[in-house]
Amino acid sequence: xxxxxxxxxxxxxxVFSVRNLLVLSLALNVSLVLRVLVLHDSQNGSxxxxxxxxxxxxxxxxHASKRARLSSSVxxxxxxxxxxxxxxGDQDRVINLDHGDPTMYENYWQKKGDETTIVIxxxxxxxxxxxPTSLCWFLEPEFAKQVVRxxxxxxxxxxxxxxxxxxxxxxxxxxxxxxALSPNTEAEPISVVSAAPYYSSYxxxxxxxxxxxxxxxxxxxSFSKNGPYIExxxxxxxxxxxxxxxxxxxxEGILIHDLAYYWPQYTPISSPANYDLxxxxxxxxxxxxxxxxxxxxxxxxxxxxRMTKYIELNTIGVSKDSQLxxxxxxxxxxxxxxxxxxxxxxxxxxxxxLMAKRWKQLREAVHQSGLFSVPDFxxxxxxxxxxxxxxxxxxxxxxxEGEIEDCESFLRGKKILTRGGKHFGVSPKYVRISMxxxxxxxxxxxxxxxxxxx
Amino acid sequence: xxxxxxxxxxxxxxVFSVRNLLVLSLALNVSLVLRVLVLHDSQNGSxxxxxxxxxxxxxxxxHASKRARLSSSVxxxxxxxxxxxxxxGDQDRVINLDHGDPTMYENYWQKKGDETTIVIxxxxxxxxxxxPTSLCWFLEPEFAKQVVRxxxxxxxxxxxxxxxxxxxxxxxxxxxxxxALSPNTEAEPISVVSAAPYYSSYxxxxxxxxxxxxxxxxxxxSFSKNGPYIExxxxxxxxxxxxxxxxxxxxEGILIHDLAYYWPQYTPISSPANYDLxxxxxxxxxxxxxxxxxxxxxxxxxxxxRMTKYIELNTIGVSKDSQLxxxxxxxxxxxxxxxxxxxxxxxxxxxxxLMAKRWKQLREAVHQSGLFSVPDFxxxxxxxxxxxxxxxxxxxxxxxEGEIEDCESFLRGKKILTRGGKHFGVSPKYVRISMxxxxxxxxxxxxxxxxxxx
Numbered sequence: 001x002x003x004x005x006x007x008x009x010x011x012x013x014x015v016f017s018v019r020n021l022l023v024l025s026l027a028l029n030v031s032l033v034l035r036v037l038v039l040h041d042s043q044n045g046s047x048x049x050x051x052x053x054x055x056x057x058x059x060x061x062x063h064a065s066k067r068a069r070l071s072s073s074v075x076x077x078x079x080x081x082x083x084x085x086x087x088x089g090d091q092d093r094v095i096n097l098d099h100g101d102p103t104m105y106e107n108y109w110q111k112k113g114d115e116t117t118i119v120i121x122x123x124x125x126x127x128x129x130x131x132p133t134s135l136c137w138f139l140e141p142e143f144a145k146q147v148v149r150x151x152x153x154x155x156x157x158x159x160x161x162x163x164x165x166x167x168x169x170x171x172x173x174x175x176x177x178x179x180a181l182s183p184n185t186e187a188e189p190i191s192v193v194s195a196a197p198y199y200s201s202y203x204x205x206x207x208x209x210x211x212x213x214x215x216x217x218x219x220x221x222s223f224s225k226n227g228p229y230i231e232x233x234x235x236x237x238x239x240x241x242x243x244x245x246x247x248x249x250x251x252e253g254i255l256i257h258d259l260a261y262y263w264p265q266y267t268p269i270s271s272p273a274n275y276d277l278x279x280x281x282x283x284x285x286x287x288x289x290x291x292x293x294x295x296x297x298x299x300x301x302x303x304x305x306r307m308t309k310y311i312e313l314n315t316i317g318v319s320k321d322s323q324l325x326x327x328x329x330x331x332x333x334x335x336x337x338x339x340x341x342x343x344x345x346x347x348x349x350x351x352x353x354l355m356a357k358r359w360k361q362l363r364e365a366v367h368q369s370g371l372f373s374v375p376d377f378x379x380x381x382x383x384x385x386x387x388x389x390x391x392x393x394x395x396x397x398x399x400x401e402g403e404i405e406d407c408e409s410f411l412r413g414k415k416i417l418t419r420g421g422k423h424f425g426v427s428p429k430y431v432r433i434s435m436x437x438x439x440x441x442x443x444x445x446x447x448x449x450x451x452x453x454x
Numbered sequence: 455x456x457x458x459x460x461x462x463x464x465x466x467x468x469v470f471s472v473r474n475l476l477v478l479s480l481a482l483n484v485s486l487v488l489r490v491l492v493l494h495d496s497q498n499g500s501x502x503x504x505x506x507x508x509x510x511x512x513x514x515x516x517h518a519s520k521r522a523r524l525s526s527s528v529x530x531x532x533x534x535x536x537x538x539x540x541x542x543g544d545q546d547r548v549i550n551l552d553h554g555d556p557t558m559y560e561n562y563w564q565k566k567g568d569e570t571t572i573v574i575x576x577x578x579x580x581x582x583x584x585x586p587t588s589l590c591w592f593l594e595p596e597f598a599k600q601v602v603r604x605x606x607x608x609x610x611x612x613x614x615x616x617x618x619x620x621x622x623x624x625x626x627x628x629x630x631x632x633x634a635l636s637p638n639t640e641a642e643p644i645s646v647v648s649a650a651p652y653y654s655s656y657x658x659x660x661x662x663x664x665x666x667x668x669x670x671x672x673x674x675x676s677f678s679k680n681g682p683y684i685e686x687x688x689x690x691x692x693x694x695x696x697x698x699x700x701x702x703x704x705x706e707g708i709l710i711h712d713l714a715y716y717w718p719q720y721t722p723i724s725s726p727a728n729y730d731l732x733x734x735x736x737x738x739x740x741x742x743x744x745x746x747x748x749x750x751x752x753x754x755x756x757x758x759x760r761m762t763k764y765i766e767l768n769t770i771g772v773s774k775d776s777q778l779x780x781x782x783x784x785x786x787x788x789x790x791x792x793x794x795x796x797x798x799x800x801x802x803x804x805x806x807x808l809m810a811k812r813w814k815q816l817r818e819a820v821h822q823s824g825l826f827s828v829p830d831f832x833x834x835x836x837x838x839x840x841x842x843x844x845x846x847x848x849x850x851x852x853x854x855e856g857e858i859e860d861c862e863s864f865l866r867g868k869k870i871l872t873r874g875g876k877h878f879g880v881s882p883k884y885v886r887i888s889m890x891x892x893x894x895x896x897x898x899x900x901x902x903x904x905x906x907x908x
């Protein structure tokens with residue numbers, strides 16, 4: 001067996017020459033130049049109707065914003081926070097902060113250069129299986145190893161005696177958890193609740209197939225039905241960034257903890273989370289949303305098996321390519337944290353400081369305008385960053401003060417696209433605004449906010 | 455904007471040196487040697503309970519076969535078809551042909567060397583979006599381009615006036631199609647039917663969430679309910695390999711054509727398929743099951759939009775990394791077809807000849823044993839390969855003749871794991887056997903079949 005493998009290996013190596021790698025690399029570079037052009041083009045335009053809530057499809061909105069883009073000249077950079085220095089063209093540009101596309105992180109990964117580059121030969125990772133002897137047979141062992149290591153380095157979750165289930169983003173894992181936790185003996189579907197304001201996708205995903213297993217039952221605070229229920233606890237919370245605990249607290253409750261934002265760039269890490277079922281995703285931790293990779297840490301073996309079953313039924317596993325890429329990215333983050341002597345190299349130091357700067361900018365803009373408010377958070381000690389700081393969430397939960405009843409429409413009139421409070425189960429006086437867009441868009445946004453008068 | 459892009463590009467190129475590429479490549483090679491060892495280890499053991507039907511989970515079966523593996527010595531190769539030359543240890547080895555893991559194709563891709571190797575820098579493809587202006591906003595344009603090109607080269611499907619929707623395998627696209635085609639105004643779920651023997655996963659996937667939108671209604675041949683229905687037409691059919699057309703033929707029927715096996719290595723390409731909704735997957739066309747990439751060709755714009763919506767709700771899009779890798783693989787296949795002068799280079803010539811050899815081996819073994827039968831197929835002219843041949847399906851649909859009532863159990867007693875007829879809605883006298891396993895396993899299988907006596 002060994003002999004066969006090494007023979008095949010030698011054959012592979014003999015064709016995989018330095019010259020070939022260079023040709024590949026050059027071809028890639030040409031496509032990257034094109035890609036950068038495209039990225040910046042779509043960045044300067046904007047886009048809406050994304051992630052479940054809007055009536056119009058993405059394409060209508062995109063066409064609308066394409067028209068808006070064509071009718072304005074676009075400045076490629078605007079780093080000052082003073083409205084006086086704002087480029088002329090930026091005044092008309094639509095800024096889309098409705099969805100949480102984490103493109104802010106691109107700069108860091110560009111600076112890291114080839115450390116996170118992956119190379120996959122065409123004949124590798126072809127099988128459905130990653131490890132047939134593992135409970136989660138489509139989980140790449142290297143990805144699992146790097147998940148455990150990163151949680152140890154950051155100290156944000158207990159991984160001992162946990163099963164890891166990989167998913168096509170934490171969205172798929174949320175559905176896998178609903179499937180796994182629903183008592184399939186019940187005649188009627190189990191109630192699924194979360195305290196408002198809750199993540200706007202929860203109700204839509206839960207009810208989209210009219211499942212007989214589970215059913216959205218709204219705000220956890222007003223939930224009074226007897227019997228078993230599933231409570232979703234998002235902490236820090238999407239949209240408002242507050243640390244959360246379960247609300248209902250009855251004996252028949254089953255909890256799913258969505259910890260997508262429990263990372264030190266967003267909130268102080270007070271202790272390792274230690275719940276029965278915890279969801280994480282690379283989208284919000286590392287910024288690689290395009291990979292569609294999330295993971296669950298699951299205490300109960302049967303629940304982990306049933307979650308695995310759901311993913312088998314739904315997509316027959318999870319992209320190997322993206323798992324391998326995610327493993328590389330998580331490894332580089334852990335490495336960067338352990339080399340803490342090099343200034344600015346640590347991923348979480350970089351992203352912590354960027355979020356701190358953006359929140360300072362936003363609070364100044366809100367103060368200058370006088371029309372809005374944002375939440376105040378109590379400062380806490382972060383065991384990982386070894387300092388006290390206030391949470392600086394991935395979304396700003398902005399309230400229109402005074403007479404403005406529909407904050408989303410009001411801001412849309414100012415060409416700022418946000419997601420209104422009604423999607424999160426609360427008043428339309430609130431909007432959720434992504435804090436993770438590229439510098440260019442974010443700076444234009446805060447400049448514009450600071451000048452808005454009633 | 456251009457200036458910015460080129461500056462960033464130059465920065466990227468300056469760190470991405472030849473030395474770095476070599477270090478990367480070497481690190482990769484070490485991991486590949488390990489991976490090859492692991493692959494051949496898991497190949498020689500075997501595994502069952504996969505893809506939806508079995509009572510035992512994959513891990514119990516894997517542990518069982520691990521034990522079986524430990525108790526037998528394993529021959530690494532057995533290329534002769536005569537039982538006399540069979541290695542001693544192979545007699546006790548469990549051969550798992552229950553699932554259709556297309557590992558047979560690894561050899562071809564190894565021979566192609568670095569042509570299909572992909573390199574992805576860490577800062578690329580981070581956004582959720584591939585093309586915000588496209589109907590399917592998470593579809594990578596290069597992947598879409600290569601899908602269209604391959605269908606043109608092979609002539610197996612019409613792509614003009616079609617929308618392409620990419621999915622996490624065609625399994626997700628099947629669910630997206632059910633979601634998109636279900637009339638959401640109906641009080642009761644729409645019936646979903648397929649003629650038996652039908653793909654064993656259809657009923658399980660359709661009913662797993664007890665959806666109020668759609669419901670499995672069994673064999674299309676006995677379907678007599680009035681009103682709208684969805685009929686699944688798999689052609690060539692899984693499990694039996696026959697060319698199929700719709701059965702029910704009533705005015706309120708909506709058709710989904712699953713064309714996963716409509717490629718020239720499996721069946722003559724008689725004309726470009728021209729249906730309203732057609733599903734394809736890389737798993738069975740190129741062998742890259744681990745990528746989890748499929749695509750749908752959809753005539754109706756609203757249906758394509760609703761399928762896109764389902765994938766947005768289910769997984770917020772599809773891995774960019776795997777789409778890019780799939781684009782590269784499809785491109786290399788099209789290139790190989792257009793360079794038809796080079797003997798043995800064309801992907802479909804290679805795989806056609808391998809399938810022809812395997813079917814010849816199987817028919818000989820079945821004849822030698824006298825206990826089994828396999829279907830006979832009428833020969834047809836293939837416009838792509840420019841020759842007449844009989845279908846040589848990806849699965850063998852084997853019938854136990856005589857007194858054997860449960861063919862799956864009978865073969866399990868011979869340490870051959872297959873999937874029994876009852877999973878496909880027919881008699882347990884039938885089993886489905888994968889024809890796509892590695893040479894080593896396939897050769898041992900046919901040798902063993904030829905010696906089975908009642």
